[in-house]
Structure formats: structure tokens, C-alpha cells
Amino acid sequence: MRIEISAKRLQSDFVKKVEEISGQTLPSCYQCGKCSAGCPMSFAMDLLPNQIIHLVRLGLEEDIAKSKTIWLCASCLTCSVRCPRGVDLSRIMEALRLITLRKNIDYVEPSRIAAEIIAELPQIALVSSFRKLTA
Amino acid sequence: MDLSYYPGCTLKTKSKNLEDSAIASMTALGINLVELPRWNCCGTVYSLADDDLVHHLAPLRNLIRVKEEGNGRVLTLCSFCYNTLKRANLLIKNDQEKRNTINSFMEEEADYEGEVEVVHLLQILRDEIGWEGVSEKVVVPLQGLKVAPYYGCTLLRPQEVAIDQVERPTIMQQLLQSLGAEVVDFPFATECCGSFQIVGNPEFVLDCAWNILSSALRWGAEALVVSCPLCDFNLGQRQREISNRYSEFREMPILYFTQLLALSLGLGAEVCRFDLNYVDPRPLLESKGLIR
Ligand code: SF4
Ligand code: SF4
Ligand code: SF4
Ligand code: SF4
Numbered sequence: 001m002r003i004e005i006s007a008k009r010l011q012s013d014f015v016k017k018v019e020e021i022s023g024q025t026l027p028s029c030y031q032c033g034k035c036s037a038g039c040p041m042s043f044a045m046d047l048l049p050n051q052i053i054h055l056v057r058l059g060l061e062e063d064i065a066k067s068k069t070i071w072l073c074a075s076c077l078t079c080s081v082r083c084p085r086g087v088d089l090s091r092i093m094e095a096l097r098l099i100t101l102r103k104n105i106d107y108v109e110p111s112r113i114a115a116e117i118i119a120e121l122p123q124i125a126l127v128s129s130f131r132k133l134t135a
Numbered sequence: 136m137d138l139s140y141y142p143g144c145t146l147k148t149k150s151k152n153l154e155d156s157a158i159a160s161m162t163a164l165g166i167n168l169v170e171l172p173r174w175n176c177c178g179t180v181y182s183l184a185d186d187d188l189v190h191h192l193a194p195l196r197n198l199i200r201v202k203e204e205g206n207g208r209v210l211t212l213c214s215f216c217y218n219t220l221k222r223a224n225l226l227i228k229n230d231q232e233k234r235n236t237i238n239s240f241m242e243e244e245a246d247y248e249g250e251v252e253v254v255h256l257l258q259i260l261r262d263e264i265g266w267e268g269v270s271e272k273v274v275v276p277l278q279g280l281k282v283a284p285y286y287g288c289t290l291l292r293p294q295e296v297a298i299d300q301v302e303r304p305t306i307m308q309q310l311l312q313s314l315g316a317e318v319v320d321f322p323f324a325t326e327c328c329g330s331f332q333i334v335g336n337p338e339f340v341l342d343c344a345w346n347i348l349s350s351a352l353r354w355g356a357e358a359l360v361v362s363c364p365l366c367d368f369n370l371g372q373r374q375r376e377i378s379n380r381y382s383e384f385r386e387m388p389i390l391y392f393t394q395l396l397a398l399s400l401g402l403g404a405e406v407c408r409f410d411l412n413y414v415d416p417r418p419l420l421e422s423k424g425l426i427r
Contacts, residue, residue: 072332077293078292088183108334122148124364125368127179128331129331129333131180132331
């Protein structure tokens with residue numbers, strides 16, 4: 001993948017916003033990949049969790065938007081407890097989701113879930129899914 | 136002893152088997168779980184955003200109800216409720232600025248500073264009753280039953296709310312051993328089951344469940360033991376589908392630790408509500424002579 005790095009992107013509002021919402025210092029990450037190695041959803045992701053953090057700090061917002069990764073994160077916090085640099089990647093994932101959700105764009109559309117499925121699912125699944133993946 | 140108890144919504148609907156078996160077991164062990172007269176859903180997930188305070192209000196309101204009752208701690212059974220209540224409490228206790236903002240926003244409530252302690256049932260069993268205290272009360276030892284404890288995420292992560300060692304927990308193993316069961320250790324005990332992704336991406340959660348269950352089977356487990364209603368659903372409810380996809384798969388019951396506790400305390404099968412388990416555990420328990 002060819003990546004264009006520019007001062008404008010590195011200092012973009014996007015990078016600042018992610019740092020602000022997540023409370024994480026992006027340069028702390030040294031790209032060891034431990035987060036991706038232990039991620040239970042990585043098998044389904046098109047970009048690995050460590051790639052996401054790298055793209056964020058390069059300001060490559062569009063590449064992240066094209067990927068499904070942030071929507072597949074289950075907030076299991078495995079990456080957070082294992083990062084040798086103390087980066088809480090689950091909060092970076094949350095910040096990235098919120099940047100989209102706060103534009104009133106849902107990832108899960110409650111009205112499109114079949115009534116039988118809703119009846120079957122426990123409350124805990126519905127409440128947590130809507131909390132995480134709808135605006 | 137009375138202990139203030141927060142059930143959460145899933146225990147009042149789909150997971151009556153968890154609630155009924157827990158309440159009966161605790162009564163038998165001398166602890167009365169007193170449900171809060173007023174409570175609301177905690178919102179299930181703890182907000183991970185620095186600028187999102189409003190989602191902490193739901194868990195905090197419950198803790199304010201506990202304080203109003205004059206109680207210093209509250210017990211949870213659902214792993215998710217435990218995590219969310221515990222983390223919201225730590226936030227308001229340790230972050231003065233956010234505490235002030237939240238308190239002034241909830242002006243109809245008395246100020247709250249994190250005085251209530253949030254505990255999970257497993258902690259009470261370990262720290263207050265003790266494994267010896269539990270095993271003394273066992274009348275039906277779970278002899279010959281091979282069970283694998285499955286912790287999932289929310290009892291162990293993040294570190295500051297972990298009820299045991301984050302990577303190598305033993306709390307459920309110790310409980311199950313006190314009940315006389317044969318405990319199977321397997322490498323996926325703390326791997327996430329896919330959680331809320333069951334709603335939007337059920338096919339991926341099926342793969343997570345397959346990884347966890349097939350590992351437990353390989354290591355010799357006859358049943359998996361959980362504490363979380365979402366783990367129970369994700370690992371139990373779609374085993375038929377897993378069998379269709381992977382012919383080598385054998386269905387395996389998922390049990391709440393409280394069901395095995397109640398059974399071994401001699402409280403009988405009725406209180407365990409095995410009819411609500413997604414894979415019926417009764418044939419297995421009958422084959423071991425644990426129920427009739
Ligand atoms: S584990 Fe931490 S330091 Fe390593 S790549 Fe992931 S976020 Fe970066
Ligand atoms: S929190 Fe998300 S990114 Fe981190 S390990 Fe879990 S699923 Fe993967
Ligand atoms: S975490 Fe679950 S069971 Fe707990 S209150 Fe919330 S939705 Fe309900
Ligand atoms: S439901 Fe999944 S996310 Fe919850 S505790 Fe269980 S393993 Fe973790």
C-alpha cells in the first residue's frame with residue numbers, strides 16, 4: 001500500500017480528535033503487534049488493530065473509513081491489558097467509532113433485525129450492541 | 136447476613152436460571168440477597184470515551200440507590216453489570232473533575248463520591264465464605280463431572296476491576312474443586328466469545344464460539360461453566376448450527392456456576408431451572424447420578 005505522509009495530515013483535526021476522545025497518546029505505540037496477536041476478532045478484520053493505530057497517527061482517515069475493523073472490535077480489552085506500552089487500544093477503537101456515530105450514522109440498524117431474532121436475543125446483547133454500534 | 140443485590144435486566148428475563156440458583160445457594164450459605172427496591176439497567180457496556188459522561192449516569196444511579204438504602208456494598212451476578220457498575224464507581228471515586236460535573240448534572244440526586252463497594256458473587260464465595268466453608272456444605276459432590284471454567288472478559292478486564300489474576304485466573308476452578316468436580320484447564324478460558332457482535336455479525340461470533348468450545352472438548356470437558364448471560368447465549372444457543380458446520384463437533388452444555396453450586400448444596404434440580412439452558416444439561420447430570 002502506498003502511503004502519502006504530509007505534515008498537514010499528521011497534524012490534522014482527525015488525529016487530535018482521536019487523541020482527545022480516547023485519552024491515549026498515539027506516539028506511545030511502537031508497533032510490536034501484540035494487540036493484534038491476541039485479538040479474538042482479528043480473523044475477521046481487513047486491517048489489524050496495530051495497523052489501525054498506525055493509520056490514525058498518520059492521519060489516514062479515509063483508509064480507516066474503508067475498513068470494517070473498528071466495527072468488528074468487541075471491546076474485550078485483551079489488547080488493553082497486554083500492550084507493553086500502556087496504550088489502551090480499545091479506547092482508540094471507541095473514539096474512531098464515535099467519530100462516525102456522532103454524525104448520526106448507525107452501524108447496526110435495529111429496525112432491520114427480524115422480530116424472531118429480537119425475541120431470541122437476551123437483553124444484554126441488544127442493549128450492548130445498540131450502545132456500541134448505533135448513534 | 137443481608138447483602139444488597141442488583142439483578143440487572145437479563146436475570147429477570149432470559150437468565151432466571153442464574154438468578155434463582157444464586158439466590159437459593161446464598162440463602163443456604165447464610166447470606167440473604169436483598170434486591171434493590173428500585174433499579175434501572177446499567178447500560179451494559181462501560182463508556183470508553185473521555186468526553187462521554189452521560190453514559191455513566193445509569194450505573195451511578197443504581198449505586199446511589201444502594202447508598203440510600205444505607206448499604207455499603209452491592210452484589211452483582213451478571214459479569215457485565217459487575218464490570219460497568221465497578222468501573223463507573225472507580226471513575227467517580229478517582230476523578231474529581233468528572234465527579235463534580237456528574238454530581239452537578241444529577242442535581243436531583245444527593246452527591247455521590249463512590250462510597251459503595253461493588254462485588255461479584257464469586258468474590259463473596261472466595262473471600263467471605265471461603266472454599267472450605269463452601270465444601271463443608273456440599274451434600275452432593277459433583278464427582279466425575281469434567282467441567283471447564285470459562286471466564287470471558289468482564290470479570291477480568293481491565294486490571295483495576297479484575298476479580299482474579301488477569302491472564303491466569305483460578306477462582307472458578309477453586310470453586311468447582313470445592314464442589315467436588317473435576318476441573319479441566321483449557322487455553323481459551325479468558326478469550327472473548329464475540330460479545331455484542333452477536334447482533335450485527337453473528338457469523339463471526341459462531342467462529343469465536345467454535346474456537347472456544349472445540350478447545351474445551353479437546354481438553355476433555357463435558358460442560359463449560361460461565362457467569363455471564365451473554366457468554367451463555369453466544370456459546371450455548373447456536374451449537375446446533377456449529378454442529379451443522381463442523382461435523383466433528385459434539386454439543387456441550389453451558390452451565391452457570393451457580394447452578395452447579397445449588398446442585399451440590401443439595402437444593403435440587405428445580406431451583407437450577409435447567410429447562411432454560413440452551414443445551415439441556417440434564418442427560419449429562421443424570422449420567423453422573425447427580426440428578427434423577
Ligand atoms: S500492543 Fe501496544 S505498542 Fe504494540 S502495536 Fe499494539 S498498541 Fe502498539
Ligand atoms: S478490544 Fe477490540 S481490538 Fe482489542 S483485542 Fe478486543 S476486539 Fe481486538
Ligand atoms: S448488563 Fe445486562 S443484565 Fe446487566 S443491567 Fe445491563 S443489560 Fe441488564
Ligand atoms: S460475553 Fe463475551 S464479552 Fe462478555 S464477558 Fe462474555 S466473553 Fe466477554
